[in-house]
Amino acid sequence: MLQKAGLAGQVQVGVPLPADSSQSQRFQRVISPLGAEEDRLDHLLRPFQGRNRGRLIELEGGLSSGRTALAYRLAAGARARGELVGWVDLPNALDPRALRRAGVGLEGLLWVRPTRTRAALRAAELLLRTGFALVVMDLEGAARRALEQTAVWSRLWRAVREARSTTVLLGTNRICGSFATLGIYTKKSCSLFDRGLFEGLEVSAIIERNRTGPTGTGYDIHLSHRLAPG
Amino acid sequence: MARVACLFILDLPLAAACRAEPELRGKPLGILESPRYGRDETIIAGWMRGLTVVQARAVKPDLIVRPLSMEGIQSAQEALLDVASSVSPRVEDAAPGLTYIDLDGTQALFPTERGLLTALETRARDVGLEPIQVGIGPTRTTAALAARDRGGGTIVQRKELQRFLHALPLDLLDPEEETLDRLTLWSVRTLGQLARIPIHALGTRLGKEGVRLARRARGEDLSPFRPTPPRLRFEEGTECGYPVGNLEALAFQMRGVLDRLTRRLRVRGLAARELLVELTLQSGGHFECKVELGAPTLEVPVLVSLVRLSLEKSSPDEPVERIRVIATPGSVETAQFDLFLPPLPTPAELAMTVARLEALCGPGQVGAPGCSDTHRLDEAHMQAFSIPPAGTSSVRDAPLQRPTLALRALRPPRAVRVWGQEGLPERVQLSEHPLQILSRAGPWRLFGEWWGERRFARDYFDVELSDSGVYRLYRNLEDESWFVDGIYD
Numbered sequence: 001m002l003q004k005a006g007l008a009g010q011v012q013v014g015v016p017l018p019a020d021s022s023q024s025q026r027f028q029r030v031i032s033p034l035g036a037e038e039d040r041l042d043h044l045l046r047p048f049q050g051r052n053r054g055r056l057i058e059l060e061g062g063l064s065s066g067r068t069a070l071a072y073r074l075a076a077g078a079r080a081r082g083e084l085v086g087w088v089d090l091p092n093a094l095d096p097r098a099l100r101r102a103g104v105g106l107e108g109l110l111w112v113r114p115t116r117t118r119a120a121l122r123a124a125e126l127l128l129r130t131g132f133a134l135v136v137m138d139l140e141g142a143a144r145r146a147l148e149q150t151a152v153w154s155r156l157w158r159a160v161r162e163a164r165s166t167t168v169l170l171g172t173n174r175i176c177g178s179f180a181t182l183g184i185y186t187k188k189s190c191s192l193f194d195r196g197l198f199e200g201l202e203v204s205a206i207i208e209r210n211r212t213g214p215t216g217t218g219y220d221i222h223l224s225h226r227l228a229p230g
Numbered sequence: 231m232a233r234v235a236c237l238f239i240l241d242l243p244l245a246a247a248c249r250a251e252p253e254l255r256g257k258p259l260g261i262l263e264s265p266r267y268g269r270d271e272t273i274i275a276g277w278m279r280g281l282t283v284v285q286a287r288a289v290k291p292d293l294i295v296r297p298l299s300m301e302g303i304q305s306a307q308e309a310l311l312d313v314a315s316s317v318s319p320r321v322e323d324a325a326p327g328l329t330y331i332d333l334d335g336t337q338a339l340f341p342t343e344r345g346l347l348t349a350l351e352t353r354a355r356d357v358g359l360e361p362i363q364v365g366i367g368p369t370r371t372t373a374a375l376a377a378r379d380r381g382g383g384t385i386v387q388r389k390e391l392q393r394f395l396h397a398l399p400l401d402l403l404d405p406e407e408e409t410l411d412r413l414t415l416w417s418v419r420t421l422g423q424l425a426r427i428p429i430h431a432l433g434t435r436l437g438k439e440g441v442r443l444a445r446r447a448r449g450e451d452l453s454p455f456r457p458t459p460p461r462l463r464f465e466e467g468t469e470c471g472y473p474v475g476n477l478e479a480l481a482f483q484m485r486g487v488l489d490r491l492t493r494r495l496r497v498r499g500l501a502a503r504e505l506l507v508e509l510t511l512q513s514g515g516h517f518e519c520k521v522e523l524g525a526p527t528l529e530v531p532v533l534v535s536l537v538r539l540s541l542e543k544s545s546p547d548e549p550v551e552r553i554r555v556i557a558t559p560g561s562v563e564t565a566q567f568d569l570f571l572p573p574l575p576t577p578a579e580l581a582m583t584v585a586r587l588e589a590l591c592g593p594g595q596v597g598a599p600g601c602s603d604t605h606r607l608d609e610a611h612m613q614a615f616s617i618p619p620a621g622t623s624s625v626r627d628a629p630l631q632r633p634t635l636a637l638r639a640l641r642p643p644r645a646v647r648v649w650g651q652e653g654l655p656e657r658v659q660l661s662e663h664p665l666q667i668l669s670r671a672g673p674w675r676l677f678g679e680w681w682g683e684r685r686f687a688r689d690y691f692d693v694e695l696s697d698s699g700v701y702r703l704y705r706n707l708e709d710e711s712w713f714v715d716g717i718y719d
Contacts, residue, residue, distance in 0.1 A: 063699030068636035096599035
């Protein structure tokens, strides 16, 4: 079954996450035999990339947990396929330099900086209805009251389904509840400081909710601070 | 064979008033000779012309009167020119309410003259000019006569020119009153009768005026066609009628102005790229406000929202008496998409979305991210967004590189208090309590733009704090102040 799913040799059953993890005993880790970080990331995100999906992905995590890097990765994939990407940036935290370093073509990315949570939700809906294949909503610091209404998410979910696009929600907590197709919890494992240089972060991504597959799978991802040679 | 079309508005002040207030169309309306309302003002256009308001109301109590608006008349005349320019670049602005179009070369767009005439009538209706009279003929004189005779809509071919002119009344040529009286005394009442009199005989008896009339009665033009230089300046204005000191009421008045403006732009196949709003204040002062749009658009609610947002930021201190909006036109782009790429929205759809987003988030908050050519790490700017041409994406077909760290920018950089030794930070106070630095990398010195006012010299550190975040920290070497400008994520 694993071979059929393309996972042969990649899954080790029963290896727990570190003991300090709140999800510790429930998840297994996927370790690529090649050790290539891109393989692990793409394995995690591949089913949710591309058009004709209609997915609502939730990326939640704390400080330096790698959730923004995962969103960059999705944006880079969409731009590489020639799709348009909308980035609704409520906290005004998007860094174009970092985005370009991550391989995202800036010329097809629309950056929207709303100042209110309601405007952010409305902007995302407008982008979906226009035909943007991927819409990233960075909702850190959003007014919780506006996000706690079920109508908000049912409306956004309907827009996502009708547009057959992918929407990514970035936040510190889970906000859209059962409307999420995929919920990924990210957590910093350790930061890599080596001889006075900051090399990157080791993060783990755990699938907490999955409408189309199993939950509880954990992935270790190395986020490098340096660009690949060449 | 030359062909000319004529657009004629019988009563331009009346048409201008109906254009500004479409609900007045079909109602008894009189236009006063002065821009101020007064009971003793004389009506110069529309119903009951020549009477004062009091006299006219005695005859027709439900008469509506409006003061003369030079602004509205000018806008109506420009709208008339826009209608004419929408079919041909060779247009002559002959007089208020009278425009000629050289039809040479329009056959590719309009195979039949009847189709052209209908298109002109429709476009005039679209810009709010109603009723308009259109005529087509071999000369400007004939075209004008065709437009003025029996409400217009007449097409005169050269072979039927004599027959057409023969029965037309003499007053269509607008002769001087004295000349008209003399001609009537001679029993000359139609153009055909006038054309039968030899020109030199008329010249002897009526002078230059007689010769002019005789030539025009034969369908000849008195001067060559003088094309008006094409103008791409779109202005619309309105007089509020009373001092408006409320933003809500101002937005209501603005909606009408922008609606008329967008109708004119639409007829020319253009869209608004930038708006300049000029307000005349009660004291006679002026207030200006510029609204830059992310993408050209024709959506009136979007434009109203943007103007309103802009006025909310800086509004005039006094009530407003007159509004004028000048639009810089831009064309909605077209794009050829790649057959092998996913379907993308059209540039027009995208422009509309960008404009709506701007109305939602405010001007300057929507666009493509851009990196400035500088060593400043926290520099970022917004640029105009457009669909990248097919095949130009720098990342297309390139394999995705290994995952890199993202940075969440803090804008503006947050000033922090730092404790340390020998210039190396050890504790950082981000909020209430100081946080211990667990790991540190740096410093890396960055300095630049020393030739200008934006010079900078900073020592950058990457630090991991005890709240588990990894931050980018820098020290300003000029004043020894510390800032956090990003969180690695």
